[in-house]
Amino acid sequence: MTTDRPVRIGVQVQPQHALYPDIRDTVRALEDLGVDVVFNWDHFYPLSGEPEGLHYESWTMLAAIAEQTERVELGALVNCNSYRNADLQADMARTIDHISAKGGTGRFIFGTGSGWFEKDYNAYGYEFGTVGSRLDALAESLPRIEARWAQLNPAPTRDIPVLIGGGGERKTLRLVAKHADIWHSFADPETLKHKISVLKDWCEKEDRDFSEIELSNEQREKNLKLADELHATGVTLFTIGISGPDYPLEQVRDWVRWRDEING
Template identity: 60%
Template structure:
């Protein structure tokens, strides 16, 4: 499927920080589904990234299992799972199980990881950007193998989303393993790196049009230029405890006006 054949989608990232009661997150994901979002993401961190860095927080994958039961139609996933936080075979089996709970609505978002506090306080080796990317490269084939070996099999071929923009290593992994690429940066950066991704795709025999382009919501005034550059998935992040949907509402209105 090419970008011209994909419909534009809007996602919300419900950031599980500063929510002192899980009911706040449960209410937010249900509100998001009622509002008409296409995807609800959380993130895979163990501490808040903003405000009080030792404040209230909840874990990613147990939350996704709850969302799988609490929602009915939207896709769900992590933006993104830290690649080194779990044995890759275990992660794949967790993903398969959540996919079944949801009826086939999981997106497996994954990246190399970056927040040193998570690593240090939970006993993972932080290493270097290079070592974390090397580990991700070793883990992705194991994840694919374990998903293929699952019994019962996943409800669908679980889409793999890889987040990151490293031009030599990360984009190569995207070309080899991803169905969705989540990019960071302005329009010029996303456009340039999308072209580099296409070069990696040519080198490994992947159709670059088969990989959906994703990025953060740039605002209604700029969104069409990103669509013209091939982006079809936009994400609006919102932190707890309030989970303000004002920007999300504007983005959904823009999406619906596209016809």
């Protein structure tokens, strides 16, 4: 599968096990290194290491990253739809879009998903429900978010890109076909080929041009040979996760060099 899109590198700065100045310095270093996107995640507790360790909230940090940076795109990988009213999410996204614009076009990516980390729900008083009920809630929220963007004054500086994560074939990929500009997965190359075929079927049913959707992938092995295979399958946005307290950057440098070689 070929695509005209250039390869891009995203780095998820996991907001855990570090104090904010270390996170801020890491974001600055990543922009200096030339990465394309800086992500965080939308949780209230660490997902690895000490369960009650240092951790920060996603959206307030994204607003700070938008002000701090000049070039990189930014967003959550991914926002949890359950934690905030849909229209509020739209307004927050529009506001960060404007903060990031610096007199030009905004850089915010609205990455979203249905939620899964039960500890967050229980500790903060949200109803956990079921996988199906959370996906149904996301399906209800996305049209509201898009409608609110059309009503806000001032309007967003651009059509805010929507990133949806997940590979569920009955509901999630249909939402991708209807709403997403970027589809994010953790799939290996063979699984990805199958999922792409399912997504193409949904695009046909939803009268959506599949080529409009950028394919994004995160592989925890951080294997560049595997990245070559994923790129051949159509992936152009590759994400690397790094965690506190140290936020290692050497592998990020390797991926940036690989991107530059691919893009020529």
